[in-house]
Amino acid sequence: MIQRTIKQLSEMISVINDYQSFENKTIQGVCIDTRNLVMGSLYVPIIGQNFDGHQFVEEAINQGVAAALWQRNVPNPPVHLPILIVEDTLEALQQLAKSYRHQLNLKVIGITGSNGKTTTKDMVTNLLSLQYKVQKTEGNYNNHIGLPLTILQLEEDTEMSVLEMGMSGRGEIDFLSRLASPDAVIITNIGESHLLDLGSREGIAEAKLEILNGLKANGKIIYFGDEPLLRDKLDHYDGDATLFTFGKTESNTIYPTEITTTDSGSYFKVNNIDEVYHLPVLGTHNIMNALSAMLVANEFHIPFSKINEGFKSLKLTNMRMELLEGANGVKIINDAYNASPTSVKAAIELVSSLPGYEKKVLVLGDMLELGPDEVDFHYEIGKALHPEKIDLVYTFGKLGNEIARGARETLQENQVQTFTNKQTLIEELKKQSKPNTLVLVKASRGMKLEEVVVGLQT
Structure with missing residues (x-):
C-alpha cells in the first residue's frame, strides 16, 4: 500500500494549509471509513448525500491514523491536528491514486463489460500469478471511489494489477480508465444492464468503449468479437494498440473447437493448440471469459502450455456459479x-x-x-x-x-x-x-x- 511522508503527499496532491510542522510524518495506506481504520493511515473524509466523514476526523486521528484530509469549504477544521486542507477530498483521493499509479513500475489490466467482469478478473489474476506478483480489485471496489482505494492498496513491488471498472452512466469508464492508465483492456460483452440509464445497447457499447480512452501507447485491446456493436466500432480503430478477439466463431483470434460440459466445469480445446483445457467453473459462457484471460496472459508471456496450471487453482468470487x-x-x-x-x-x-x-x-x-x-x-x-x-x-x-x-x-x-x-x-x-x-x-x-x-x- 502507499507509504509516503506528508511532504511527499503534498507533491502528489494540492494542499492549501501549512503542514511543515508534521511534514516528516509518514502515512501507510488510505481509509475512508472509521469502522475499518488502519493505524498510521491517511483518513479521507468523503461527503455523501446522507453523511459527512468530516465529523469523524478527530475520532480517526485519536484512534491512530497518521493524518487526515479536510475539504476547504467545510467549516471549523481542527488546526491542532495533522490535517491537510484540500479543495475537494474526493478529488484529492482520486488525484493521489493517479499519481501513485504512475510512480509504480507495474502493468495494469483494465476489465469492463456488461457481464463477467469479476469472473474474468479472477481468471486473469490466476493466470498472471503463475509468473508475476499480482493484485486485483477486491469486492466491488470498481467505481470512482473504489478504484482509487484499490490502486492505493497496491504494494510497491506489485508487478501486475487487474482492475475491474464498473459504471452506471456515460463518462464513468472514461474517468476510471484515465485514472488507471491500463496497459491492456478487456471488454467481456455488451448486455442489457444499465439500459435504464443508457437507453440502448448501442449506448452501452459506447460507454464500455470509453475504457480505451486511458489506454497506454501500444497497449492491447481484447474484446468479444461475436458482438457486432464492438466489431463495428473497432473495425475502424486507428490507434496504436494491438487488437485481439475471442468468441465462438472462427473469425476470432481465439475460439473453442471442442467443449465438454460437466458439473465440475468444462473441458475445451481452442484453435491452433492441441492442449485440452479444464476450467473448474460452471457454464460454457465462462469459457468466453477464460479465452479473454488466456489472450491477456499469453501477451504477457504466460505460454498457453501453462494455462491449465493457472486454471487448476481458480476460485471465483462468491455467488457466481x-x-x-x-x-x-x-x-x-x-x-x-x-x-x-x-x-x-x-x-x-x-x-x-x-x-x-x-x-x-x-x-x-x-x-x-x-x-x-x-x-x-x-x-x-x-x-x-x-x-x-x-x-x-x-x-x-x-x-x-x-x-x-x-x-x-x-x-x-x-x-x-x-x-x-x-x-x-x-x-x-x-x-x-x-x-x-x-x-x-x-x-x-x-x-x-x-x-x-x-x-x-x-
Missing part, C-alpha cells in the same frame, strides 16, 4: 450476485445441458435496471424455456411474475409457481430437494436470493 450441496443432497447453483437477460439465458443453458440430474428447478427473480422494456425482457426469458429440459420454474418478485407469465406458454401450469415471500419459496423448494435434483438461483443483487440458497442448506 457456485455449485453447492443443500440439505437432502440437492445440488444448488448459486448465481445470485447479479442478473441480466444475457446472463440468465447463459445460466439456463448451463442447467439445461448438465447431465445426470433427474429434476431441474429454476428459481428466478427480478432483473433490475433494464429500462422501459423490462417487462418484455422478463417475459421472453420465461417464454424461451424448453419443457423437455426444465422441470419446475419458481419466480420471485414483481418482474419475476412476468417470467412466470412467459413460462406458462411453454410449460404446464403445475410446473410454474410465483412467490412474494422467501420463506414460503424455501419451504416449497425443500419439498423438491432430493438427490439428483439441481436448483439454479439467479436474480439481480437487490433481490438477495442468496437467502434462498442459505435456506436450502439448512
